[in-house]
Amino acid sequence: MTYAVVYSSKTGNTKAIAQAIGEALPKAQCVYIGEPKKEGAEADIIFAGSWTDKGNCDQEMAAFLEGLKGKKVALFGTAGFGGSQEYFQQLAQRFAQHLEGSNQLVGSYFCQGKMPQAVRTRYEKMAQDAPQDPKVKGMLENFDRAASHPDQIDLAQAQDFARQIWNQIQ
């Protein structure tokens, strides 16, 4: 049984999860860890992860997932918004829509990931224009919650997830 860890990451959050997953699994059975490339499709099980781009995986990951056939696939990702398993489930479903029917989705793991400071600056401008708007206040709070993620707990949970899947399919 071999595995690959394939990830799309713009600012490093998803890459950190991918590396943690790689560290949790036996090195000898790893065929590829890296960005979406066809070498990543040549394993029995593929851990495929992406940052969240407008509610979905990014385009490179979408194209990679769409090219898979007859694979076991475990999805993972990071998202600026979070705090609810429902939201993460929804993202997993959206990512999974890029998989054709011959593949088997074996699980998913998502956590929050920090956003660039420019996003907070934009929210701060919005707050200046509408200081009473509870939506803007919520966006600022969410930004600050995301700022420490992925943290050690997220990485450890990703590793537990990967080991569980790996043990299941042996």
Ligand SMILES: Cc1cc2nc3c(=O)[nH]c(=O)nc-3n(C[C@H](O)[C@H](O)[C@H](O)COP(=O)(O)O)c2cc1C
């Ligand atoms: C252009 C853009 C679009 C984004 N869209 C979403 C989104 O729809 N939902 C969400 O939860 N986070 C969204 N985010 C936040 C990122 O998915 C999040 O910060 C992620 O952890 C970045 O991962 P990376 O460091 O691996 O690139 C967006 C970020 C950018 C820059």
